[in-house]
Amino acid sequence: xxxxxxxxxxxxxxxxxxxxxxxxxxxxxxxKEGQWFNTDNTxxxxxxxxxxxxxxxxxxxxxxxxxxxxxxxxFTHPQWKTGGHIKGVIQNVTIPEKDARLVMNxxxxxxxxxxxxxxxxxxxxxxTQTTAMIGVPLCSVDAKNDGKIENLDCDLAQIKGETGSIxxxxxxxxxxxxxxxxxxxxxxxxxxxxxxxxKGANLRWSKxxxxxxxxxxxxxxxGRYVVSASADGTAKVWNANxxxxxxxxxxxxxxxxxxFSPNSRHVVTTAKDAAHVWEIPAGTMxxxxxxxxxxxxxxxxxxxxxxxxxxxxDGTFKIWKLSDKKEILTVSVTDKGSVNxxxxxxxxxxxxxxxxxxxxxxxxxxxxxQLKSFSGHxxxxxCVAFNKNGNRLATTGRSGKTIIWNAVQGSxxxxxxxxxxxxxxxxxxxxxxxxxxxxxxxxxWNVSSGKLAFKIKHGSGQDVRAxxxxxxxxxxxxxxDDGMIKVWDFVL
Numbered sequence: 035x036x037x038x039x040x041x042x043x044x045x046x047x048x049x050x051x052x053x054x055x056x057x058x059x060x061x062x063x064x065x066k067e068g069q070w071f072n073t074d075n076t077x078x079x080x081x082x083x084x085x086x087x088x089x090x091x092x093x094x095x096x097x098x099x100x101x102x103x104x105x106x107x108x109f110t111h112p113q114w115k116t117g118g119h120i121k122g123v124i125q126n127v128t129i130p131e132k133d134a135r136l137v138m139n140x141x142x143x144x145x146x147x148x149x150x151x152x153x154x155x156x157x158x159x160x161x162t163q164t165t166a167m168i169g170v171p172l173c174s175v176d177a178k179n180d181g182k183i184e185n186l187d188c189d190l191a192q193i194k195g196e197t198g199s200i201x202x203x204x205x206x207x208x209x210x211x212x213x214x215x216x217x218x219x220x221x222x223x224x225x226x227x228x229x230x231x232x233k234g235a236n237l238r239w240s241k242x243x244x245x246x247x248x249x250x251x252x253x254x255x256x257g258r259y260v261v262s263a264s265a266d267g268t269a270k271v272w273n274a275n276x277x278x279x280x281x282x283x284x285x286x287x288x289x290x291x292x293x294f295s296p297n298s299r300h301v302v303t304t305a306k307d308a309a310h311v312w313e314i315p316a317g318t319m320x321x322x323x324x325x326x327x328x329x330x331x332x333x334x335x336x337x338x339x340x341x342x343x344x345x346x347x348d349g350t351f352k353i354w355k356l357s358d359k360k361e362i363l364t365v366s367v368t369d370k371g372s373v374n375x376x377x378x379x380x381x382x383x384x385x386x387x388x389x390x391x392x393x394x395x396x397x398x399x400x401x402x403x404q405l406k407s408f409s410g411h412x413x414x415x416x417c418v419a420f421n422k423n424g425n426r427l428a429t430t431g432r433s434g435k436t437i438i439w440n441a442v443q444g445s446x447x448x449x450x451x452x453x454x455x456x457x458x459x460x461x462x463x464x465x466x467x468x469x470x471x472x473x474x475x476x477x478x479w480n481v482s483s484g485k486l487a488f489k490i491k492h493g494s495g496q497d498v499r500a501x502x503x504x505x506x507x508x509x510x511x512x513x514x515d516d517g518m519i520k521v522w523d524f525v526l
Contacts, residue, residue: 059222061124061200065090065108068122068202072113078120088113088120095297095339097144098216100183101381101422102255103296103339108217109143112152112206121203123159128197130224134190136173138220141183148212151178152204156188156220159199169201181423183218185506190222235490235522238509239277243270244517250291250457251500251513254298259314260511261301262500262519263292269303271314274504274511274521281317285310291332295339300356302342304330309344311356323354325361332375336383336399343385343399345373351387353399365402368393375418379441386441388415388429396427396441406444410437421460426481428467430455436469438481448484453477456499462507466526470498476512478526488526494518 070078072088081091089111097103112118140154153176157169173188200222204215244264251262259280260272269283269292283292287306294301300320301312309330311321326346333344341362345351351373353363367373371390378385383399394415396406413432420427420441427441436450436458450469457470466487467479476490476498492498496515503510513519 059127061127061202061220061222062106062108062217064124064127065122065202065217066092068124070120070122072120073115073118074113080122084111086114088118090120090122093143093216096216097296097338098183098218099142099144099146099179099181101144101181101337103337104216104218105297105299108202108220110202110204110215110217111213112204112210112215114210115206116208116210117206118210119203119205121201124200124202126197127200127222129158129190129193129195129222131195132224134194134222134224136186136188136190136220136222138173138186138188139183139218140175140177140186140220141216141218142177142179143214143216146179146212146214148209149179149214150207150209150211151176152206152213152215153177154184154215154217155203155205157201157203158193158196159201160193160196161198169199172200177215234488234526235510235524238275238521238523240518240520241272241277242517243272243513243519244268246288246517247496247515248500248513248517248519249289250293251511251519252293252502253504253511254294255296255505256298257504257506257509259294259298260502260519260521261292261294262513263289263303264517265289266517267305269301271301271317272519274509277519277521280315281312283310283312283317283319285319290329293334295335296337297339300335300339302333302335304333304344306330307346309333309342309354311342321356321359323352323359323361325352325364326350329372331372334376334378334385336378337380341378341399343376343378345376345387347372349373349389351376351385351397353385363399363402365397367395371414374414374416377418377420379424380420380422381424384424386418386420386427388418388431390414392431392433394418394429396444406441408437408439408444408446410439410446410449411435417455417457419458419460421464422462423464426460426464428458428460430458430469436467436479438467448481450479450484452486454497456497457501459502459510461503462505466503468501468503468510470501470512472497474498474514476501476510490522492518492520 159169246266271281327348329347394408411431454472500513
């Protein structure tokens with residue numbers, strides 16, 4: 035009897051301990067429960083447009099300054115006055131005892147061109163303090179509308195184990211015009227701070243993910259997932275942190291491409307003569323696009339997520355409207371080859387296409403007019419990729435080289451040689467490109483100098499046909515012809 039009591043007591047302690055240390059406190063979700071005030075201490079009703087008084091509410095499916103679409107953000111516009119602010123007090127928050135940290139991602143809605151910047155500020159009010167007090171400063175950043183989302187990770191050791199109120203504040207600068215400040219994430223987490231990795235690629239996880247070669251691999255926009263497309267007839271969505279399978283997609287036939295939508299809620303795949311769009315993580319098919327003659331090789335989402343471009347064996351690319359599942363444009367690129375890869379411009383209404391007949395160009399996605407033509411590859415082009423700003427384009431081809439182009443001028447910037455090249459991906463800051471090569475190698479190149487910066491031994495000796503940088507540049511993924519997927523933590 036005593037043994038049973040001890041067993042259940044230990045089990046209870048373990049469960050409680052796990053609950054304390056594993057659960058995040060999602061302050062973004064709790065924001066609707068908070069008490070919101072402006073500079074004049076006027077109460078602001080959450081969810082309504084307070085206009086000149088200030089606003090705190092959720093916005094859905096919005097494009098931010100980085101050009102990406104987010105499914106849900108906390109929108110906080112400070113009071114319309116010099117030095118005005120808005121603050122939300124979230125009560126009864128208990129900070130974990132061990133390894134507590136505050137993480138937050140903040141920035142601006144797209145189009146906030148009139149702002150002179152804001153300060154995002156998070157503080158903690160102990161139970162004995164009032165909202166009129168400053169409280170304990172936890173995390174802050176002076177944010178500008180510069181095309182980047184700010185990511186912060188702040189230690190909470192000074193208030194560990196305490197219960198009180200978290201205060202989310204946004205302060206205007208010298209003016210409050212277009213201070214369209216948003217929080218894409220803000221939460222209290224617990225766990226050890228990741229230790230800085232030594233320079234190079236350090237394997238996070240490895241999976242024999244498919245029974246046949248992997249044609250395409252890509253991180254989701256926030257780096258939470260990885261999607262892989264394989265000739266074995268499946269596309270799989272993986273948890274990027276631990277390698278667990280989140281969803282398996284099974285259209286009919288060998289899959290040649292899989293890509294995420296900008297908000298990571300959908301994946302488009304290509305197989306046989308069709309492209310399919312799937313809800314993630316449910317894995318439910320919501321759209322099928324048919325119209326190409328013969329095989330569809332490639333597809334991509336527009337930067338707003340509302341359209342899909344497909345490229346096929348018939349030498350055309352087509353643009354489809356996702357909402358009504360209708361074809362809205364067909365562009366005939368060549369009558370002597372297939373469109374092997376396409377990519378929507380990350381910010382503008384343009385499409386880049388690479389063709390088996392060494393044709394490479396950029397087209398207007400509304401009119402179908404060709405805007406740029408690039409000359410440099412001598413054989414079929416297999417992969418095209420824009421950098422984050424869209425002013426550079428990288429392409430690989432069967433001629434054994436990767437070319438980086440000025441996408442605005444249509445001129446070659448540099449050519450990388452010495453390896454066979456199958457795939458290419460820009461780092462988020464545009465300073466490096468990651469390429470998939472033969473003989474089990476992936477390589478990283480400095481875009482400014484054209485020099486080889488690092489080699490990654492994916493292993494097995496099989497060609498690395500698919501690669502991608504994570505959105506924050508701190509990790510990357512490689513995939514090979516034998517179905518092996520590897521995610522790496524990376525420091526250069």
